[in-house]
Amino acid sequence: MNKYINKTTAFAALLTGASLFGSVAHADEFEVDFKNGDKMVFGGYIKADARYVSGDLNYQDYWIGNNPGAVDTSKLGLNIKETRFNMTYVHDDWTGFIELDFYGGGGNEIISNSVLPRLRHGFVKNKNWLIGQTWSTFMPLAALVESLDFGGPHVAEGFIRQVQIRYSVGNWQFAVENSQTYGDSDGNGGSGNVGVSGANADPDSSLPDFVARYNFKGDWGQASMAGLVRKVDQGGIDDTATAVSFSGRINAVGKDDIRFQLTLGESGRYVGTTLATDIVIDPVSGETKAEKTTAWYVGYRRVWNEEYRSTVFYGNGETDILGHDRSHYAVNLIKQYTPKMIIGVEFGKYVVDDGGLDLDSSYVQTSVKYTL
Numbered sequence: 001m002n003k004y005i006n007k008t009t010a011f012a013a014l015l016t017g018a019s020l021f022g023s024v025a026h027a028d029e030f031e032v033d034f035k036n037g038d039k040m041v042f043g044g045y046i047k048a049d050a051r052y053v054s055g056d057l058n059y060q061d062y063w064i065g066n067n068p069g070a071v072d073t074s075k076l077g078l079n080i081k082e083t084r085f086n087m088t089y090v091h092d093d094w095t096g097f098i099e100l101d102f103y104g105g106g107g108n109e110i111i112s113n114s115v116l117p118r119l120r121h122g123f124v125k126n127k128n129w130l131i132g133q134t135w136s137t138f139m140p141l142a143a144l145v146e147s148l149d150f151g152g153p154h155v156a157e158g159f160i161r162q163v164q165i166r167y168s169v170g171n172w173q174f175a176v177e178n179s180q181t182y183g184d185s186d187g188n189g190g191s192g193n194v195g196v197s198g199a200n201a202d203p204d205s206s207l208p209d210f211v212a213r214y215n216f217k218g219d220w221g222q223a224s225m226a227g228l229v230r231k232v233d234q235g236g237i238d239d240t241a242t243a244v245s246f247s248g249r250i251n252a253v254g255k256d257d258i259r260f261q262l263t264l265g266e267s268g269r270y271v272g273t274t275l276a277t278d279i280v281i282d283p284v285s286g287e288t289k290a291e292k293t294t295a296w297y298v299g300y301r302r303v304w305n306e307e308y309r310s311t312v313f314y315g316n317g318e319t320d321i322l323g324h325d326r327s328h329y330a331v332n333l334i335k336q337y338t339p340k341m342i343i344g345v346e347f348g349k350y351v352v353d354d355g356g357l358d359l360d361s362s363y364v365q366t367s368v369k370y371t372l
Helices: 002-015
Strands: 020-023 031-034 040-055 070-079 083-089 094-102 118-126 129-135 160-168 170-176 209-218 221-232 239-251 259-263 280-281 288-290 293-303 306-321 325-338 340-352 359-371
Touching: 040 340, 239 288
Parallel strands: none
Antiparallel strands: 020 031, 031 040, 040 070, 040 083, 040 359, 083 094, 094 118, 118 129, 129 160, 160 170, 170 209, 209 221, 221 239, 239 259, 259 293, 280 288, 293 306, 306 325, 325 340, 340 359
């Protein structure tokens, strides 16, 4: 009992700025060390974006892989929704981590401009094991490009967070992850997507998703290969969906690097951020099938000097059955204003070439980001 009282008291002391039970190791790191050897670390960043979008596609705070709608658009938007806060607690071999951002909706821009926090990550890690919600093991974090438009070419990326149990050994990672059939009528899909309802529309399959990944690392950079196996047994079908991914960050001239990812197969909701649903109705045969996706992107990061750097990237995602064909490309210039602050500008375009569509919107975005 005393152990829990002491920790509660220590946390209260932390919040009031006292140091009776611990000490702030370095004020600029927001790390608190307790006398029993535990430590608590606070992190995150504050990011303000000013974004102007003009073209045939509706405004979005950042491009994902969807078709936002054919709307004659000329709009300026300002927000700080990407701002986030996280906390890490370390006890012996155990680490707990939780992070929030502010893409949770709510509020309006008339008076308060209030937005709701949203859980991003929440997991516990012990030695080789991780349990909780975080980035999917199928997702290559090291290969993500540096962009001001949050996430870069979502349309071509593996980009997904979910609950999982992961085991890492050497260069290998294995995980069982949350199952969800995107495109079914329960939840986000909408019943019109596959025309089913009732018991057939339960989006949770009978088995978890399985992911295996192998990581390479050397003086040349790093790369990974990942495989995904899922049971898709909703919407009136019973199928096994598979996908593979190859990604990397390769060192180039000086401090420059090349980042890329290629994904093939029935990746569904794992890739493209709503580019493809997991199951669709084939417009030719009328049958419900697992959609196939080909997605890829490449980015070059140029470090001009200690203050300035740029990234140019291109990403494309295509689906086999419904014929989605969407792209996102951009170039940016980022200034490291202080060790903790960057200021940048990015120019880019998002394109939807689905079937007979020929839609695009250009954007310019300026951002200021201060890392806590």
